Amino acid sequence: MTDDINSTPERRNFYGRHHGKTLRPSQKAYLAEDLEPLRPANTSQTDNPQRAVIDPATLFNDTRPLWLEIGFGGGEHLVHMAALNPQVGIIGCEPFVNGVAMLLGKIRAANVNNLRVHPEDVRDLFDILPDACIAKTFLNYPDPWPKARHHRRRFVTPNHLLPLARVMIPGAEFRVATDIDDYVRQTLEEVPPAGFTLINQSATPWDDWISTRYEQKAIREGRPQHYLTFQRNG
Template structure:
């Protein structure tokens, strides 16, 4: 059973990904200092919001439908979708600060204004997103954690999918792109267990990119190295 209310008791959460890479360029440090705070979706951190009061997405995005990209990497797909869909509000979530800095530069160059950025763990954001508030979500080339003993660290596990299902509207679309065959296997096994149905009737529905797809730098690396991308589309079932 999926609970409609977030837990207000602070859980103990391990984080296994990278938080920072190479030294940031002066321009990237400036973007973080000047732009990041204004792009916040609201009070997400436990320090700022210990009661886990839900975010007011209506106020943040003026009543627009809200989409979510989980782990936006360098931000190219996020900015592409924001520019293509000005009547949509989009939240990007990414704990890797170098990726956040790259995104902020792209936002400046593109001039898009319908974006919000959470530079942290998606689980903290899930805590404060209202139930059934997300109309579309993207999980694009997530960390594959290829070793068997690390599969529990993948996003497509109960720890992430239960709160994701809570915040997605009935009928909302979840897109997952990956070039790792075992990640495809785990996704197809786990995601339907938590209130989603896979929307595929023939091979072209997972072999061909979506019509509005923008190939990311991670996908280009996968193609160069001979790996085959998979494009999986799920729909959130009614509760």
């Protein structure tokens, strides 16, 4: 009999720490009161240990288009997109607890109701989503892992991109924003072989973009911004 544990490829995290500075009382309240109603059911290792495939319609109890943001940081972009596109359901994935708390505060303020929050690894979703169910994906200012020996931890590697391609609808858009030149290099090398075509590369963001705290940091520190748009091959 095959040992499932030993036969499972090692998961290298493409994100850094889970916790930052001490949360404010209001942020602790957001986590205690608001997270569970927004957490998609049957997606985590805990509530779906068999990793059974879910029906995407259960996420919002309808058949609206589904979008995905991988690592939403402080949540500015995620809430902005939800407000601009109320007809879409957007799933945000972020294992950094402080970022989740910031997002929940922004959701309260914006009063948007078309978001689901997965406060864990996006690969948990890849495990249980069926083929071709995501209509758009955002990867904004991901952890750059600047040291060469850590480049294999970046999201733009086959271990992450191939599962992403599987769950995306043919023709769906995959957006990548970064201020790291070498991340652009690796993105251009790795994303097309995973099943995508580059359709635009620009120093100017998309028309519906909202500047995030990470973009503002890049501007302050004099790093050029890069905005890449890919399309899932049909």
